[in-house]
Structures are given as structure tokens and as C-alpha cells.
Amino acid sequence: MSDARSRNNPGRQSGGPVRHWRLKGLLFVILCALPLYGSLSFWLRGVTVIPLAAYGIVSLLAFLLYWHDKRRARAEQWRTPENILHALEFAGGWPGGLLAQQLFRHKTRKVSFQVLFWLIVLLHQVFWIDLLFVGGHLFALI
Numbered sequence: 001m002s003d004a005r006s007r008n009n010p011g012r013q014s015g016g017p018v019r020h021w022r023l024k025g026l027l028f029v030i031l032c033a034l035p036l037y038g039s040l041s042f043w044l045r046g047v048t049v050i051p052l053a054a055y056g057i058v059s060l061l062a063f064l065l066y067w068h069d070k071r072r073a074r075a076e077q078w079r080t081p082e083n084i085l086h087a088l089e090f091a092g093g094w095p096g097g098l099l100a101q102q103l104f105r106h107k108t109r110k111v112s113f114q115v116l117f118w119l120i121v122l123l124h125q126v127f128w129i130d131l132l133f134v135g136g137h138l139f140a141l142i
Contacts, residue, residue: 018102031121032095034128041132051092059096062088066100066107073106082113089120 018024039052065088069080085107089097097117100106107113130138 024102028095028098031098031125034125034132035092035095038128038132054092055095058088058091058093059099060093061096062093063096063100066097067104070100070104070106082107085113086116086120089117090123092124094121094124 035051035055039055043049043052062085065080065085069085072079085097094117098121101108101117107117127139130136
């Protein structure tokens with residue numbers, strides 16, 4: 001969106017600093033606590049390093065893809081399909097996606113995208129709660 005259009009519609013800005021960064025940062029830390037704790041505990045007990053590596057690598061990929069998609073959107077070029085972004089989030093890249101959404105103000109206003117994004121985040125939270133505190137019984141039924 002051009003600067004002139006942003007000035008005419010101040011609620012629709014395309015850049016600038018993250019609003020309410022302290023609150024959003026706290027929410028980010030809280031949301032990452034369970035996956036980080038679970039992944040680290042797996043690694044430190046010698047079970048596997050895969051969850052820890054996956055969250056890091058896939059989050060970086062998601063962050064870069066959001067950045068790339070935002071650049072393409074501004075240039076009115078071919079865009080990354082939303083199902084690709086959601087697949088990366090589901091594979092463990094939701095922390096990188098969440099950071100990118102806030103830093104680039106990208107995909108934050110599209111309700112259908114946000115609903116699926118937050119369902120993916122919730123699914124990850126429920127998975128780690130089940131695995132760490134309930135004994136993994138919920139996902140064993142699936």
C-alpha cells in the first residue's frame with residue numbers, strides 16, 4: 001500500500017514499529033514456552049533433537065517466506081499460496097510466522113487466515129500439554 005493511501009486510511013498502515021510490542025512479546029514468550037520446554041527436555045534426555053531443530057529451522061523458513069510474500073504483495077506480483085504458509089506453521093514454523101506477521105504487518109487483518117493460524121498454534125499447545133502433562137493419551141487415540 002502506498003504512503004498516500006496509508007495517510008488517507010490511518011488504520012491501514014503497511015509498515016512501522018510493532019504496536020504494543022511488550023504485550024505481544026510476552027504473549028510470544030508464553031506461547032513458545034511449552035514447545036521449547038518439551039523440545040529441550042527431549043533433547044536433554046537423549047530422546048531426539050528433531051522437535052527442537054524443526055521448530056528453529058521451519059520457523060526461520062516461515063519467517064523468510066512471510067517476508068518474501070510481503071515484498072511480492074507490495075510489488076503486486078505472484079504471491080505465496082496461503083496453504084504453503086499454513087503447512088510451514090503446522091510443521092513447527094508458527095513462531096516464525098507469528099514474528100513475521102507482527103514485524104511485517106502481513107496477514108494480520110485477514111480473518112480466515114488468522115483463524116486457521118491460531119488453530120494451528122492451539123493444536124501445538126494442546127499437543128505439548130498432552131505429551132508433557134497428560135501422558136500423551138489424547139494424540140494416541142488418533
